[in-house]
Amino acid sequence: MPLKGLKGRKALVTGAASGIGEAVCQRLRDEGVEVHATDIHPKRDLLVADLTDADEVEKLAAEVGAPDFLVNAAGGPVVPTHSDTLPALPKASIPLEDVSMKQWSGVIAANLTTAFLVCREFVPRMKARKSGRIVNFASIAARRGSSRVGVHYAAAKGGIIALTKTLALELGPFGITVNAVAPGYIKTPRIAAASWGHESPEAEQAFIRALPLRRPGNPADIAGVVAMLCSDAGAYVSGATIDVNGGWYFGP
Amino acid sequence: MRLKAQVYYQTPMKTAIVTGAAKPDSIGFAVAQGLREEGYNIVVADLYEQGFGGLKDCLCVRTDVADPRSVEELIGKTLARHRTIDVLVNAVGGSWGITPQDLTAPPPRGFRGLTNCTLEDWRTILGANLDSAFYCCRAAAPHLKKQGGAIVNIASVAARKGIPPGAEGSSGPYAVAKAGVMALTRQLALELGEFGVRVNCVAPGVIASGRFQRVMEFSKKGQGPEGALAQIPMGRVGTVAETAALIVALCTDDTSYVTGAVVDVNGASYAA
Numbered sequence: 187m188p189l190k191g192l193k194g195r196k197a198l199v200t201g202a203a204s205g206i207g208e209a210v211c212q213r214l215r216d217e218g219v220e221v222h223a224t225d226i227h228p229k230r231d232l233l234v235a236d237l238t239d240a241d242e243v244e245k246l247a248a249e250v251g252a253p254d255f256l257v258n259a260a261g262g263p264v265v266p267t268h269s270d271t272l273p274a275l276p277k278a279s280i281p282l283e284d285v286s287m288k289q290w291s292g293v294i295a296a297n298l299t300t301a302f303l304v305c306r307e308f309v310p311r312m313k314a315r316k317s318g319r320i321v322n323f324a325s326i327a328a329r330r331g332s333s334r335v336g337v338h339y340a341a342a343k344g345g346i347i348a349l350t351k352t353l354a355l356e357l358g359p360f361g362i363t364v365n366a367v368a369p370g371y372i373k374t375p376r377i378a379a380a381s382w383g384h385e386s387p388e389a390e391q392a393f394i395r396a397l398p399l400r401r402p403g404n405p406a407d408i409a410g411v412v413a414m415l416c417s418d419a420g421a422y423v424s425g426a427t428i429d430v431n432g433g434w435y436f437g438p
Numbered sequence: 439m440r441l442k443a444q445v446y447y448q449t450p451m452k453t454a455i456v457t458g459a460a461k462p463d464s465i466g467f468a469v470a471q472g473l474r475e476e477g478y479n480i481v482v483a484d485l486y487e488q489g490f491g492g493l494k495d496c497l498c499v500r501t502d503v504a505d506p507r508s509v510e511e512l513i514g515k516t517l518a519r520h521r522t523i524d525v526l527v528n529a530v531g532g533s534w535g536i537t538p539q540d541l542t543a544p545p546p547r548g549f550r551g552l553t554n555c556t557l558e559d560w561r562t563i564l565g566a567n568l569d570s571a572f573y574c575c576r577a578a579a580p581h582l583k584k585q586g587g588a589i590v591n592i593a594s595v596a597a598r599k600g601i602p603p604g605a606e607g608s609s610g611p612y613a614v615a616k617a618g619v620m621a622l623t624r625q626l627a628l629e630l631g632e633f634g635v636r637v638n639c640v641a642p643g644v645i646a647s648g649r650f651q652r653v654m655e656f657s658k659k660g661q662g663p664e665g666a667l668a669q670i671p672m673g674r675v676g677t678v679a680e681t682a683a684l685i686v687a688l689c690t691d692d693t694s695y696v697t698g699a700v701v702d703v704n705g706a707s708y709a710a
Contacts, residue, residue, distance in 0.1 A: 425704075
């Protein structure tokens with residue numbers, strides 16, 4: 187059965203060029219949603235925008251109009267560039283002393299400022315219609331702390347949870363729900379390429395065997411939860427952070 | 439003959455047990471309808487036999503989920519009718535109307551906190567909300583493990599923030615029991631994950647079920663089981679339909695990588 191309340195709606199998905207964002211676009215399109223996809227990395231059928239720049243967000247809004255669903259999937263553990271390809275991930279966590287100012291402000295901007303600017307631009311359109319769904323991307327790094335990236339990424343994602351709660355309070359009276367998804371170990375192509383955070387294939391297997399569900403997640407696992415939050419099933423869910431991590435870590 | 443049997447079993451229907459689903463204005467009832475739309479055989483376990491006539495195409499079993507023998511009978515009857523148990527939704531709960539004796543009684547007046555409830559209150563409320571989930575999960579687990587599946591329990595925002603003294607229709611023991619349901623959910627997620635059984639719970643705020651409506655009939659204006667309704671940012675109570683849709687989604691592949699999670703559904707009234 188398709189999820190109810192999705193068909194014929196309009197969505198904006200950021201960070202849509204690859205991985206989780208791409209899977210979200212696919213899933214929403216499968217459900218009959220008109221999806222507008224954007225990313226900083228150019229790709230066919232994508233609106234290219236640097237969402238850390240308020241002017242570019244404004245230009246994007248002029249093209250997209252008024253989406254029913256806003257999925258802020260843009261972000262990630264490394265500072266993005268305007269190049270055609272995603273920057274590779276580091277193989278190990280960066281210790282505090284080695285986090286540069288450029289990494290700190292770049293990762294905060296890519297994950298947190300993008301969500302802030304996109305919400306600020308599109309929320310008035312949702313308010314006017316007294317409805318809307320916003321799904322932000324937190325991370326297990328914000329829930330349990332980060333042992334794979336570093337303090338900059340965990341702080342940015344923690345900020346996403348606080349932004350989500352605050353917007354839920356602020357926008358509830360306008361019929362807009364605001365939630366976050368906190369993925370665990372999701373094996374996107376980029377993460378697989380970096381064998382991220384694992385010293386060896388054996389170490390990765392041991393980690394996976396310790397997960398209650400005994401497998402890494404895949405982008406479609408995350409897309410299902412995003413679709414759920416946009417559907418009728420998410421109509422009264424707001425201010426929540428949904429852990430999607432196969433039982434790795436239990437949130438509050 | 440053998441070929442015919444193989445064809446028959448090629449796409450066996452899955453089976454879901456939903457407890458507390460007989461009252462037509464309950465969350466459990468809407469969950470049973472939702473899972474039937476998803477193609478499940480439905481088994482309804484409830485004390486409220488008067489409601490069984492309203493449940494078309496369901497196997498209805500009179501069950502006292504606070505009694506482990508009654509739960510064993512439920513599992514036996516389910517397996518006598520259907521081949522598997524794939525989903526269990528524990529929707530029995532509440533602070534009143536939960537025992538064979540007070541099933542249709544009006545809600546008790548006044549607030550029963552931990553310091554002024556009777557020991558009988560404590561036992562019956564813990565029994566209906568926490569023991570019941572334990573008995574049902576434990577009895578169904580060996581069958582869920584055979585092919586994988588999902589369990590959804592119903593906790594409450596009360597487990598996160600407590601019940602403010604004075605709130606009508608709920609109780610202190612209820613808040614404690616629902617916190618236990620959250621811990622039970624996490625523990626079972628660890629124990630059943632390797633068998634492909636996901637275990638999650640929802641934590642509803644104020645939902646406009648029949649039980650809520652009956653409390654509102656006599657409670658002070660603007661007051662509900664979880665305190666002042668005016669404090670809900672979304673400006674409304676939740677509906678049974680949207681809560682049930684969320685529970686159904688936690689049973690399906692939409693949430694294939696979610697286990698041990700508490701999903702708050704409270705209109706932004708309490709962000710955990």
